Amino acid sequence: MVLGRGGYKFQNWAQTYGSSPELYFQPTSAEEIKEILDLARQRSKRVKVVGGGHSPSNIACSDDFMVRLDKMNKILKIDKETKQVTVEAGILLADLNKELDKCGLALSNLGAVSEVAAGGVIGTGTHNTGIEHGILSTQVVALTLMTASGEVIECSQSSNPEMFQAASLHLGCLGVILTVTLQCKSSFNLQEIHFSSTLQEVLDNLDNHLNSSEYFRFFWFPHTDKVSAYYQDPTDKPPSSKSSWFWDYFVGYYLLEFLLWISTFMPRILPSINRFYFWLQFSSKSERVDISHKVFNFECLFKQHVQDWAIPVEKTKDALIQLKSWLERNPHVVAHFPVEVRFAKGDDILLSPCYSRDSCYMNIIMYRPYGKDVPHQEYWIEYETIMKRVGGRPHWAKAHTCTRKDFQKMYPGFSKFNSIREKLDPTGMFLNSYLEKVFY
Numbered sequence: 001m002v003l004g005r006g007g008y009k010f011q012n013w014a015q016t017y018g019s020s021p022e023l024y025f026q027p028t029s030a031e032e033i034k035e036i037l038d039l040a041r042q043r044s045k046r047v048k049v050v051g052g053g054h055s056p057s058n059i060a061c062s063d064d065f066m067v068r069l070d071k072m073n074k075i076l077k078i079d080k081e082t083k084q085v086t087v088e089a090g091i092l093l094a095d096l097n098k099e100l101d102k103c104g105l106a107l108s109n110l111g112a113v114s115e116v117a118a119g120g121v122i123g124t125g126t127h128n129t130g131i132e133h134g135i136l137s138t139q140v141v142a143l144t145l146m147t148a149s150g151e152v153i154e155c156s157q158s159s160n161p162e163m164f165q166a167a168s169l170h171l172g173c174l175g176v177i178l179t180v181t182l183q184c185k186s187s188f189n190l191q192e193i194h195f196s197s198t199l200q201e202v203l204d205n206l207d208n209h210l211n212s213s214e215y216f217r218f219f220w221f222p223h224t225d226k227v228s229a230y231y232q233d234p235t236d237k238p239p240s241s242k243s244s245w246f247w248d249y250f251v252g253y254y255l256l257e258f259l260l261w262i263s264t265f266m267p268r269i270l271p272s273i274n275r276f277y278f279w280l281q282f283s284s285k286s287e288r289v290d291i292s293h294k295v296f297n298f299e300c301l302f303k304q305h306v307q308d309w310a311i312p313v314e315k316t317k318d319a320l321i322q323l324k325s326w327l328e329r330n331p332h333v334v335a336h337f338p339v340e341v342r343f344a345k346g347d348d349i350l351l352s353p354c355y356s357r358d359s360c361y362m363n364i365i366m367y368r369p370y371g372k373d374v375p376h377q378e379y380w381i382e383y384e385t386i387m388k389r390v391g392g393r394p395h396w397a398k399a400h401t402c403t404r405k406d407f408q409k410m411y412p413g414f415s416k417f418n419s420i421r422e423k424l425d426p427t428g429m430f431l432n433s434y435l436e437k438v439f440y
């Protein structure tokens, strides 16, 4: 019999949301998960599974039962022929990357961090960049989930395809994802070429940049016209990464956090900080080669608030120019660097922000230096207004103020997803306050 414990306090990575679940479980098998769901049904409790706890929103919070699958983190099968790997959903991508390395395999794309679980990244539509690469959910070829009734369902393109189209980006509301099968490729090194440019140049030549590199992304430094751009491409060259404690940690981390903290008392110095950091760290060209996951992952520094909407790729220029002009007209609003701009290929996953269109993700950020909250409401509201104006859809893991009415307009497949959800979870066992706003 699996035992839950009381007194557990959950906090997400950014420490922006937390909850105190009545009971916290760490099951070791599907049978134990079934016992937890049976108990929840008997006591009319809600259940939330948490992966790496990295979602910046309250999507993983629960006051009733919380289930962490960190003991269900094994690799079940590696098929070297098809280059597919089947894992238990609690495995962290950091652990998976290491095991895949050993077999000469790798995931074709990853987000900025790997301390996230296989079940978690496909829960919120985690993405990276590359106009020919979909969000991470598009790497899923099959999965199994346990529904509220305890039934285990397998789905893929060939078995329960409609459920697969929903469960590949599941929001944690269809059931407990038990296993995930991911399409990998042969392991590869990536060469990253970093260069500086201007916002105007990058936007005027966007198609050219997108065609010049498999994984193109850029950072715009608000209050300036400066851009730091990155071409990342597979290479046969051996790793040649250099890291320097002084530049990476002292300058890039400790000094920056201190300066951002000072700017909370004197917001008018923030544009100078953005300019100074661009000049100090991002203005010169550089190159490095490393194994793919070490290039995909990057240092996300300290705690932060973020918003990240996907807009049709052809609206990239329009949206960024609108945001830049608004900041220029409202100098009392300050914005931290970077605005991170990435790209993803369209797909057919019902609640994917890239559903049926190639997309540009525009991630805005406001750090919380030493945990101190920085005013960001005006910036946040205007950003959302622009994103909605250009037909955007918010990242499911990150901040947004959208409700069911918005999602119904944004997603042609919203009603279909909701009816699958209602069928699999008629009593709303897997809902929480975040999901109530989405579905009610």
Ligand SMILES: Cc1cc2nc3c(=O)[nH]c(=O)nc-3n(C[C@H](O)[C@H](O)[C@H](O)COP(=O)(O)OP(=O)(O)OC[C@H]3O[C@@H](n4cnc5c(N)ncnc54)[C@H](O)[C@@H]3O)c2cc1C
Residues within 6 Å of the ligand: 013, 014, 048, 049, 050, 051, 052, 053, 054, 055, 056, 059, 060, 069, 089, 090, 110, 111, 112, 113, 115, 116, 117, 118, 119, 120, 121, 122, 123, 124, 125, 126, 127, 128, 171, 172, 173, 175, 176, 177, 178, 300, 395, 397
């Ligand atoms: C530092 C940092 C960097 C990030 N970088 C990126 C990035 O580059 N790109 C990007 O798109 N996002 C990024 N994110 C967001 C992050 O990728 C997503 O929030 C992702 O969902 C986190 O995975 P997780 O395992 O922590 O999931 P959690 O936050 O723990 O959970 C996410 C959702 O999945 C559900 N869930 C988890 N496991 C299961 C399961 N087995 N069964 C059912 N439901 C489950 C949870 O209930 C919840 O609804 C970043 C976040 C941080 C903090």
